[in-house]
Amino acid sequence: MRWHSAWERALAALILLGTLATPLVISWGGQDHFRLPKQLLLVALAIICTAVAAMGLVLRKLEWPLDLRLPLAIAAAGLGWGVVSGIASTNRALSIQALLWGASVAALFLVMAFALRVASVTMLAVALFIPGLINASLLLLQAFEIWNPWTFDAGMPRRLMRNALLGNPNDVGAYLGVLTLFAIALLLTTKRWPYALVAATTGAALVATETLTAIVALSAALIVMLIIRMPRIGVAVGVIAPLLVLTALLLYPATGVRVRALERSARAGMWGEVMSARLPAFVAAWEMFRDHPLLGVGPGCFKFHYMSYYAEIERRYPRLLVNAPKGTIFVQTHNDQLQLLAEIGLPGYLLVIAGIGVLAMRAFRRSRGVARLLAIPLATLVLVMMLASFSMQLAAPVWTCIVLGGGCLAWSDSDVA
Numbered sequence: 001m002r003w004h005s006a007w008e009r010a011l012a013a014l015i016l017l018g019t020l021a022t023p024l025v026i027s028w029g030g031q032d033h034f035r036l037p038k039q040l041l042l043v044a045l046a047i048i049c050t051a052v053a054a055m056g057l058v059l060r061k062l063e064w065p066l067d068l069r070l071p072l073a074i075a076a077a078g079l080g081w082g083v084v085s086g087i088a089s090t091n092r093a094l095s096i097q098a099l100l101w102g103a104s105v106a107a108l109f110l111v112m113a114f115a116l117r118v119a120s121v122t123m124l125a126v127a128l129f130i131p132g133l134i135n136a137s138l139l140l141l142q143a144f145e146i147w148n149p150w151t152f153d154a155g156m157p158r159r160l161m162r163n164a165l166l167g168n169p170n171d172v173g174a175y176l177g178v179l180t181l182f183a184i185a186l187l188l189t190t191k192r193w194p195y196a197l198v199a200a201t202t203g204a205a206l207v208a209t210e211t212l213t214a215i216v217a218l219s220a221a222l223i224v225m226l227i228i229r230m231p232r233i234g235v236a237v238g239v240i241a242p243l244l245v246l247t248a249l250l251l252y253p254a255t256g257v258r259v260r261a262l263e264r265s266a267r268a269g270m271w272g273e274v275m276s277a278r279l280p281a282f283v284a285a286w287e288m289f290r291d292h293p294l295l296g297v298g299p300g301c302f303k304f305h306y307m308s309y310y311a312e313i314e315r316r317y318p319r320l321l322v323n324a325p326k327g328t329i330f331v332q333t334h335n336d337q338l339q340l341l342a343e344i345g346l347p348g349y350l351l352v353i354a355g356i357g358v359l360a361m362r363a364f365r366r367s368r369g370v371a372r373l374l375a376i377p378l379a380t381l382v383l384v385m386m387l388a389s390f391s392m393q394l395a396a397p398v399w400t401c402i403v404l405g406g407g408c409l410a411w412s413d414s415d416v417a
């Protein structure tokens with residue numbers, strides 16, 4: 001086995017530290033107790049890790065692996081295109097903020113793909129599951145009204161009181177969906193019962209969040225995983241799984257109420273309610289893309305242009321806004337794929353999808369191990385979540401996704417947990 005330098009071990013330690021801390025860090029002061037502290041930590045760790053990696057490469061203490069040249073090229077091209085789009089942006093201040101976030105995520109992903117060659121699957125699993133179980137346990141305590149550390153305004157819907165240490169049940173759902181997928185992949189490859197306990201806990205907490213997007217995304221990813229593991233059975237399950245998932249959602253009281261409400265709204269043509277009141281944001285993002293298909297309106301500039309586009313949509317497509325709430329200002333599209341198209345245009349969007357595709361393709365180069373089983377389902381889960389949420393702009397889900405993606409690129413066929 002190759003001896004690892006102190007530089008490599010330092011990078012791995014930073015990644016494991018971030019994996020432990022990011023889902024747990026909160027602020028007791030200020031208006032944003034949950035999301036902002038995590039985002040600041042992610043950006044800070046990205047700067048530190050990038051600086052350490054750059055110094056190591058310059059001093060020739062580190063050597064960039066040849067098999068990571070393609071991810072590096074795609075990340076560099078994506079960042080370069082984002083800069084070009086930012087230069088053409090109508091609000092460069094917002095674009096600089098968005099570019100800092102995108103560059104931080106891309107840099108961390110590359111560093112993780114390099115540094116996790118030092119860390120075993122077990123080490124990363126421990127770093128992921130400790131904060132995951134803390135958040136899942138807290139959410140279950142909130143869901144069963146046993147204990148809740150936070151005080152909420154009177155009249156707050158019960159679902160919104162299930163926020164664990166992440167601030168919003170949708171944030172928690174996206175985060176727990178990724179962890180549950182990883183736990184199931186480890187269970188299938190190692191047959192070790194503790195991973196079944198982890199999967200059961202995080203999966204139960206995911207259902208308790210009532211986050212339909214994350215539940216559907218995890219279901220799709222598990223079908224893909226089953227097809228990889230047992231192709232014939234997986235295909236059969238893939239055919240009947242949508243009915244099974246729908247039945248399970250209907251039988252569970254909380255999600256059953258939401259699904260039935262969506263069905264009634266669809267029958268009545270109340271598409272604003274069917275789309276969880278997000279239809280104006282979806283249409284606005286699509287119209288921005290149609291007007292700026294090459295460069296987009298600029299990174300981070302969806303919110304800057306939303307109201308002007310909403311006024312135009314209200315005039316041109318009034319039927320689309322029937323039963324949709326008026327006066328709501330969307331800061332995010334709630335659809336990462338549409339927001340990418342709107343903000344950085346088609347070339348930028350395709351580069352992001354290519355980056356996810358590199359992760360999926362890596363599975364075809366593995367003969368066994370958790371990386372082969374996890375890579376394509378993880379890419380599937382990310383793509384599905386991006387269709388109806390902005391989870392890729394939230395630190396805890398993003399860190400969990402990229403650290404597992406980096407692990408899939410780093411681990412060898414022989415790596416087990």
